[in-house]
Amino acid sequence: MKRRYGIVAGLSAAILITGCGSSTVNEARNPTTPEEPVVAAPKNVIFFLGDGMGMTTLTAARTYAVGEDGDLTIDTLPETAFVKTYSNDAQVTDSAPSMSAYMTGVKMNNEVLSMSSDTLAIDPVADANGNKLGNNCGTKNGTPATTLLEMAKAKGLSAGVVTTTRITHATPAATYSHICHRDLENDIAAAMVPGGTGYNAALGTTGIDVVLGGGTQFFTPFAKGGKRSDNRDLIAEMKAKNYAVASNATEFNAIDGTKTDRLFGLFTSSHMSYDLDRDPSKEPSLADMTTKAMDVLAKNSKGYFLMVEGGRIDHALHETTAKKALQDTLAFDNAIKAAIAKAKVSDPTLKNTLIVVTADHDHTLVLNGYAKRTGKTTPTNPGVLGVVKNYVTGAVEKDLDGAPYSIIGFGNGENRTQSSRSVLAALDETTTAANTYHQEAVIRVAAGSETHGGTDVFLGAIGKGSETFLGTIDNTKVFTLVKNASGL
Numbered sequence: 001m002k003r004r005y006g007i008v009a010g011l012s013a014a015i016l017i018t019g020c021g022s023s024t025v026n027e028a029r030n031p032t033t034p035e036e037p038v039v040a041a042p043k044n045v046i047f048f049l050g051d052g053m054g055m056t057t058l059t060a061a062r063t064y065a066v067g068e069d070g071d072l073t074i075d076t077l078p079e080t081a082f083v084k085t086y087s088n089d090a091q092v093t094d095s096a097p098s099m100s101a102y103m104t105g106v107k108m109n110n111e112v113l114s115m116s117s118d119t120l121a122i123d124p125v126a127d128a129n130g131n132k133l134g135n136n137c138g139t140k141n142g143t144p145a146t147t148l149l150e151m152a153k154a155k156g157l158s159a160g161v162v163t164t165t166r167i168t169h170a171t172p173a174a175t176y177s178h179i180c181h182r183d184l185e186n187d188i189a190a191a192m193v194p195g196g197t198g199y200n201a202a203l204g205t206t207g208i209d210v211v212l213g214g215g216t217q218f219f220t221p222f223a224k225g226g227k228r229s230d231n232r233d234l235i236a237e238m239k240a241k242n243y244a245v246a247s248n249a250t251e252f253n254a255i256d257g258t259k260t261d262r263l264f265g266l267f268t269s270s271h272m273s274y275d276l277d278r279d280p281s282k283e284p285s286l287a288d289m290t291t292k293a294m295d296v297l298a299k300n301s302k303g304y305f306l307m308v309e310g311g312r313i314d315h316a317l318h319e320t321t322a323k324k325a326l327q328d329t330l331a332f333d334n335a336i337k338a339a340i341a342k343a344k345v346s347d348p349t350l351k352n353t354l355i356v357v358t359a360d361h362d363h364t365l366v367l368n369g370y371a372k373r374t375g376k377t378t379p380t381n382p383g384v385l386g387v388v389k390n391y392v393t394g395a396v397e398k399d400l401d402g403a404p405y406s407i408i409g410f411g412n413g414e415n416r417t418q419s420s421r422s423v424l425a426a427l428d429e430t431t432t433a434a435n436t437y438h439q440e441a442v443i444r445v446a447a448g449s450e451t452h453g454g455t456d457v458f459l460g461a462i463g464k465g466s467e468t469f470l471g472t473i474d475n476t477k478v479f480t481l482v483k484n485a486s487g488l
């Protein structure tokens with residue numbers, strides 16, 4: 001369909017050119033028409049990554065937010081593909097090699113960040129303070145793989161990284177650092193401080209222009225309550241490099257992005273809060289961080305590369321607290337909506353802006369049973385967070401133990417009944433729709449240790465070159481498509 005549409009559009013364009021030929025020639029020959037200076041339009045790329053946002057989580061989030069028949073912004077993206085996410089050594093990837101594949105086009109081992117395929121992930125060793133943050137990668141363990149963000153900087157574009165996790169966590173780290181193990185977050189933090197020891201020189205003399213997220217602990221000396229064993233104060237070093245610095249929502253809101261060249265905002269010691277728990281007077285929303293980043297970056301006439309991560313969808317799924325995961329998916333979707341609207345202000349047809357939305361891997365969340373339609377979740381309607389009810393009679397469905405069961409479940413997780421489910425006969429929707437309810441799992445694992453899933457993930461795209469995203473593609477191919485579409 002897309003191909004045929006393209007031909008039709010091409011034909012109409014040809015006819016239009018023929019029809020207008022004579023007047024075009026006349027205008028060109030008119031000696032009084034001043035020659036327009038040729039100014040290249042800025043080329044912008046926004047790469048949205050929903051960490052752990054698998055297909056079932058997306059469907060559940062849609063039902064949660066707008067009901068079965070509604071549309072999230074993600075649902076409205078005109079071009080779509082499926083993405084294979086396996087890593088170099090594992091059927092099921094972790095965030096590090098999957099995001100690295102998107103950013104570099106290289107397939108690497110689990111836990112490796114933006115390095116060559118032969119790089120071995122070597123666990124950190126204890127540092128001077130006993131924290132497992134000591135670098136044991138070795139000197140001959142692989143070579144850096146260039147990232148899209150580095151390519152953008154090399155071409156004179158601006159670049160930004162926005163996330164709800166620690167800014168040194170695997171997904172954001174894959175855009176700006178190269179290291180054998182994702183847990184080396186002190187080293188990763190140092191990679192973004194222009195001119196300092198451990199700085200990634202591929203980020204140019206000025207470094208990343210916008211940095212927003214959580215994780216001050218890896219920028220703060222151990223003696224001052226942080227995790228740095230080298231006693232450097234990287235926040236002070238960033239200030240000295242002329243970044244406008246924000247540490248809470250008040251300071252963030254006071255910064256006018258259109259008048260700021262470099263912005264550095266870390267709002268929490270570790271990850272930012274789940275959206276359900278977020279205090280807006282202390283932490284900005286992902287949508288607010290995204291649009292302010294665009295304000296700062298848009299001042300570069302060559303354009304920008306911006307990565308935005310909805311990072312805590314993944315953490316909520318690891319905890320098997322579905323409501324938190326769905327609300328964070330909605331916050332991520334709101335950031336996409338805000339970004340498209342803002343981009344269209346200066347580029348109405350997005351002919352110079354490519355926006356890509358995808359996930360790095362799936363989780364084991366499932367939608368169980370032949371549930372009657374629930375509609376969206378409200379204070380009085382648990383919606384998809386409720387129990388399975390018969391779609392004809394509306395009666396609560398029971399399993400073979402005679403117990404009700406929730407619509408959302410997990411392949412593995414911390415909540416598995418150790419006896420017959422008949423003891424759960426009292427399971428009700430006040431329980432299952434609670435913010436902190438851990439949905440039941442088939443396989444029992446340690447608390448917080450629900451695993452990723454290996455299923456392909458969704459990719460949606462809109463704007464410049466987005467029509468090249470189609471079919472079932474490898475995560476490394478996404479790099480090539482973004483690079484080609486944006487001219488990086």
Ligand SMILES: [Zn+2]
Pocket residue numbers: 051052094095096314360361
């Ligand atoms: Zn992930």
